[in-house]
Amino acid sequence: MDALYERRVAGISLGIGAITIVLFGTTIFFGVIARMSQGGFITLRPDVFYEFMTLHSVGVAGSLMTGITAMMWYSLRKHINLHMNLMQIMFGIIGAVVVSLLAATLLGFYGTGWTFLYPLPFKSAGAWDDWAAGLYLLLLLCVVAAMSLSWGDVVITAARKYTFSGAVGWKLIAGKDTPETTPPPVVLISVITSLCGLFSNIAGATVLILLLIHWADPGFYLDYLYIKNLIYYFGHILMNMAMYMAVAVVYELLPLYAKRPWKSNKIVAISWNAAFIAVSLAYLHHLLQDFPQPFAIQVIAVFGSYMAAFPATVVTVIGAMVLVYRSGIQWTVAPLYMFLGLMSWAIGGFWAVLDAGFNNAFHNTMFVPGHFHLYLLAGTSFIFVATLYNITEELGGCKDTFEDRLGLWAWFIGAYGVALTFLLSGVLGTPRRYAVQMPGKETWSTFGALFGWIVIFALILVIGRYLTRLQKVKPLRS
Amino acid sequence: MTQLFVGSAAMLGALIIMGIFWKVGTSSMPRDDDYKHVAEAGYAIRRRYFWGLLAVSVVLFIIGVIAFPYPKVMEAKIKGEPFVVKINSKQFQWDLSATEIPLGPVRFDVTSQDVNHGFGIYDGQGRLVTQSQSMPDYVNRLYVNFAKPGKYKIWCLEYCGVAHHIMTTEFEVK
Structure with a gap:
């Protein structure tokens, strides 16, 4: 790849990184305010609480997804030449969507949570305007289209270079690989993850178009269970993809710090193909309390959830450990974020498997936000920040400071506190998504809000340090 | 447990x-x-x-x-004819065909008139006993074998709108 292309990619990634980390922090702020209300520090009106909850969940997921897509794109720059115009269009669309989303929630009072379970968007009991529901669905459809552009580009460009069966690792598995058709792990994982995303987007686009038709014509009948399946297939895969894209980045960057190679081989290819199947089946655990689902499907849901643990831990987590053990790695902030990010993924994933395996006891309790807050707030986002640190090290020669380390450990403590207070509250049966907690179950929310403020403190430090480090990056010259 | x-x-x-x-x-x-x-x-x-x-x-x-709560598993475990309670949910209330329920096996036929709700049964100590979804056009048949008498509460376990958190009622097992 030519140096100018690489430099441009890095420049755009740094810019997207700056925008998305600020957006990420802002939408976390809404989450902390909502948690303060649950903990009794302040009193939000219920409609405002649910607005904030929606803004927080969609905002955090959207900003993290966009940010980590940019970081994946950055990590691919040495291997495949992606279309910069497409990427800029994608980020432009998502930027416009964010502004409109603010309008839908803050002006239109929209508040279904990210799940937009049919028919809730159209039956708000007077809480939000009809136009806000339509706008929200339309905006999500725009995000689906924008993300598809980017992921389609990854798949097509990689297939042109390595052939499709080479890019997804099938040649490695069949033993028919050649150096020309064997992609590095970052490409292999990015292609498989992008394929997951494209499948999920087909489901997402289908359900969003159906709901928009229903919005325009309320007489248009939709089957509730079918729509629920589509929504969770779409949402579950999308959130898992964010982590998988982050893991692709780790495969590329951690070896640079460990000064050891992490290459594609048959085991890595099998594991990521298995991950594709597992994540496609595991979404079904969201419907384990829907008894009309066929019994065999419910068994597959639990099977898929356990299966997801194998490729993640057997290959990636142990592979990372082998990479760093006796490697002489210097634990600067960037690799430390990555290593801790993998740890949070492993713990959060373990909790997710327990949730699926014993779902009747935990479904829609605080146990659920407990597990996903850990692997989003201390997993995916840690690897996102690690990449920002890596780019500024590489292009600006930046060195870590006390504030960098303070930011990392404050974030770590805050994120684990936030996740644990959710989780333990869920063990006691506390329902999630309550503007006011059940009597006697407020205590964990109080502690959760305090840990949330530690995360905010850490984010202010990290964003401040990132913007300072950015100034050291030399301007792009053609 | x-x-x-x-x-x-x-x-x-x-x-x-x-x-x-x-x-x-x-x-x-x-x-x-x-x-x-x-x-x-x-x-x-x-x-x-x-x-x-x-x-x-x-x-x-x-x-x-x-441990699956589905009829296919529970019908094999439950001894005797269950007492049947029909549960109809709507924003933001529960309609029960009976609020006094005998000890022993009970079957809840759960459905909804509007949006998705979650039918969560809590015991007197605030512990979640069991749950199922409550969805329009579908009936969830949830079996529970009540071994302890006392008051139980129902709380909504699927976000259903602006008063989701106060969608609760109670029944008594005698």
Whole structure:
């Protein structure tokens, strides 16, 4: 790849990184305010609480997804030449969507949570305007289209270079690989993850178009269970993809710090193909309390959830450990974020498997936000920040400071506190998504809000340090 | 009981994972340039871990399936004819065909008139006993074998709108 292309990619990634980390922090702020209300520090009106909850969940997921897509794109720059115009269009669309989303929630009072379970968007009991529901669905459809552009580009460009069966690792598995058709792990994982995303987007686009038709014509009948399946297939895969894209980045960057190679081989290819199947089946655990689902499907849901643990831990987590053990790695902030990010993924994933395996006891309790807050707030986002640190090290020669380390450990403590207070509250049966907690179950929310403020403190430090480090990056010259 | 067991497993598992990461992370020095040797040792551990994970997963999977709350499983467990309660949910209230329920097997036929709700039964100490979804056009048949008399509460366990958190009612088991 030519140096100018690489430099441009890095420049755009740094810019997207700056925008998305600020957006990420802002939408976390809404989450902390909502948690303060649950903990009794302040009193939000219920409609405002649910607005904030929606803004927080969609905002955090959207900003993290966009940010980590940019970081994946950055990590691919040495291997495949992606279309910069497409990427800029994608980020432009998502930027416009964010502004409109603010309008839908803050002006239109929209508040279904990210799940937009049919028919809730159209039956708000007077809480939000009809136009806000339509706008929200339309905006999500725009995000689906924008993300598809980017992921389609990854798949097509990689297939042109390595052939499709080479890019997804099938040649490695069949033993028919050649150096020309064997992609590095970052490409292999990015292609498989992008394929997951494209499948999920087909489901997402289908359900969003159906709901928009229903919005325009309320007489248009939709089957509730079918729509629920589509929504969770779409949402579950999308959130898992964010982590998988982050893991692709780790495969590329951690070896640079460990000064050891992490290459594609048959085991890595099998594991990521298995991950594709597992994540496609595991979404079904969201419907384990829907008894009309066929019994065999419910068994597959639990099977898929356990299966997801194998490729993640057997290959990636142990592979990372082998990479760093006796490697002489210097634990600067960037690799430390990555290593801790993998740890949070492993713990959060373990909790997710327990949730699926014993779902009747935990479904829609605080146990659920407990597990996903850990692997989003201390997993995916840690690897996102690690990449920002890596780019500024590489292009600006930046060195870590006390504030960098303070930011990392404050974030770590805050994120684990936030996740644990959710989780333990869920063990006691506390329902999630309550503007006011059940009597006697407020205590964990109080502690959760305090840990949330530690995360905010850490984010202010990290964003401040990132913007300072950015100034050291030399301007792009053609 | 399930919550306590799984919650303890969640904490124990988290501590073990953290311990392993701590051990590996603090064993990065000194550098061993014979990476092939390190990798072979790591992969030997990986093989053992794989079989261990498989064994634990199979056991947990079987326990999970046996504990499924679905009619297919529960009808085999429940002895005698269950007392049937029809549950109709709508924003933001529960309609029950009976609020006094006899001890022993009970079948709740749960459905909704508007949006998705979650039918969560809590005991007098605020512990979640069991749950199912409550969806329009579909009926969830939830079996419960009540062994203890007393007042039980129903709370909504699927976000259903602006008064979701106050969608509650109670019944008594005698």
